[in-house]
Every structure is written in structure tokens, then in C-alpha cells.
Amino acid sequence: MKRTALICIIAACAALAGVAASASDASPGYDYAMGFHFSSVGGKSSSFYYEIATTVAELAVAETGFKVEIKRFPSNEAVTEAFKANKIDGGLLDNGAIMEIIESGGEVYPWATYVIGKDRKNKLCVWNRKKETLMSLADLEGKSLLWGATGYFGYLEFRDHLASKGIDKPLWKVFKSFTVAPNPNTTFMMLAKGDGDIAWSGIEADSILKVFQPDVRSQLSYGFCTEAVHNRGMIAINPKTVKKEHLAKATPILKESIMKLDKHAKTHPQLRAPIEYTKMIKMKFIPASADEYAYELALYKKAKKLGWVDEAKYLSEQLQKASPGKPVTVKPDMKYCKKKCGAAGASCVMSCMD
Secondary structure, three states, rough: OOOHHHHHHHHHHHOOOOOOOOOOOOOOOOOOEEEEOOOOOOOOOOOHHHHHHHHHHHHHHHHHHEEEEEEEEEHHHHHHHHHHHOOOOOOEEEEEHHHHHHHOOOOOOEEEEEEOOOOOOEEEEEEOOOOOOOOHHHHHHHEEEEEEHOOOHHHHHHHHHHHHHOOOHHHHHHEEEEEEEHHHHHHHHHHHOOOOOOEEEEEOHHHHHHHHHHHHHOOOOEEEOOOOOOOOOOEEEEOOOHHHHHHHHHHHHHHHHEEEEEEEEHOOOHHHHHHHHOOEEEEEOOOOOOOOHHHHHHHHHHHHHOOHHHHHHHHHHHOOOOOOOOOOOOOOHHHHHHHHHHOOOHHHHHHHOO
16 A cells, blocks of 8 residues: 555544444444555555554544544455455555446445645656666567556556557567566565566656665656546445445545644654655545546446456466566466457467467
8 A cells, every 4th residue: 555545544544433333344342444455665564554544543533432443454456355245334445446346336435535736747657777768668568567566457557558659459468578566665676676677657656766765766767658647546435334424424524634634643653754745645535426537437448348457357367376576478378368359260369379
């Protein structure tokens, strides 16, 4: 989980604590359960961020009298599955998970997200080592892509961007190999060391890089950015366990909690670092609809129709078997190609597997 998302956690914990009890699998003694996957970012361990979240939950008890349980999950996918199974009242979901739920007819309350202010547009960009000579996107072919900053929905955005520039083929036909990076922090350190050639990530990472040593920062640069300003994930509330009227009551508490963060930081020093960081971030409070995600939803529907969603899932499945830091060549297998080609015949399957 990125440090930029901590503002959402801090506010959401306090706000949800002020509404009626849920029907989720919150442990005895708790009123609400919020699910998160914590990863190591900016030189801090996942436990560091978990402790911050639990500190915020304790603050919520002091302010509202309600207890919020912070449930820790091993992956973003596990948070999504718990959300769909009504085991949690809300959590931090990434774009891919949200789009899948909405597109499949499910319902999500998009409650709070963060975007970079308009003076720092959160474009997605190709990141590379400065010694790499990239004159155009065509120069990406034959390089090794670090898979960690990219992720599931990032694949769709990268695929769409390349297709719009005339490179319309699966990423495994663009890049010679993929190297799994365990988390965003590691992605850039590996890129600086030369353990991969390319990463696909938001320009917001320019701020994250400030935590690295000069010898790491000096190795990295970005270019070939998209024009779209996009969301990076959000606190989603489960409509099956939280009523809309309760959500409406919670939103003012959400805003009020943000205003109180500096005060909390004076008595809870561990909150200071993320608060200082998030002062660069422009928060948006999203109503209970998918309107704010019109771009992402349109892209998801387009990607599903063109088969890009299946590509993203297949690549993700293959790379889950790979060892972090080891370059892996990915080629589609017979099963994938038969599903992709359908009744198109053997020539389609052979072309797919080539």
C-alpha cells in the first residue's frame, strides 16, 4: 500500500467509527472491519504502516466511542475477495478490482480517493535508467519490464497507451522478459541497479523517490507519459453491510478527521511522516457512484471487449509463479490461445502462440 493512501486510511477509520454497526465479520468487540494489504514502501516495513493504521483506529475510538478493526490481508486480491464475500465493511481496493465489481453488476460505494493536484498531474509514465537511450516508444521492444509498479490495471493502461501509438500487441510480444518486483519501493531500486530496463508507474513516484539515496535517484528518469489524470485506488465501502444513509452521515466525519490529523500527529509522532507527505496530495471525496471513475470504467469495458483483460490475467498468473528479481520470458500456452481464438481456427492459435 502506498504512503499516499494512508490519508484515506486515517480518515476512513475515524469516519466509519461514527456510523451504525455492520453485518460483516468484524471480530467480537468491534463495530466495523476495514481490510488492507500493507506492503513495504519508502524504506518502511509493512508492519510500520499497519501500526499507523491501528493507531488511527484507536483514535477513532477516542473520538466516537466505536471500534474499528484493521484486518491485514496478504494481497490486494485477498482484500477484494473479502469485500465480495461481505467479510469486511470496506477497504483499500485498486482500480482493477473496482472495475471488475462494477462491470460484473456488483456495487461499490466509491467513498474517498486521492489524486495529485492539477499542478502535478498524475500521468502514467515509462521509467527507465538514464543510460538507456529511448528515442520513441518503439525502443521499448526487446527490453525487460519490471512487474510490480505495473500491476493488473496498470497493464490495461499500458496496453491502451501503446496501442494508441501503433504498438498494438500483448506486452509479452513487446518485452523480451518480465522481472517481478515485490513492491513499489523495490521496483525503483531494482531499476536503478539494472535488474530491469523499464517500469510503468505514475509520475507521483517522483515524490516517493525523494526517500532514496542520491545514487539511486541519479540513475532514474521518466518520459513518454499519458495525458490522463487518473485515480490510484480508493477506500470502497461495502453497500451490503453499510447503508447509504449511514455513509452520508459518515462523509462529514471523514472531512473533519482530515482537518484533525495535524493535531493527532502532535501526540502520535508516527503519523507525522505520512501527514507531511500527503500535504502534496489533493484529496477528492467521491459520491456513492461510479461517475468519478468514468475513464477507468470505459477503459475496462474496452479492454474486456478486445481481450486485454484476459491478457492481463494470464500474464499476472504466470508471473505469480516467478521468483522475484529473476527475468522471466512469458509466452501464451495452448489453453489460453484456444480460448482467445474461439472458432477462428488453428492458424489463429498458432499465431497466438508464436
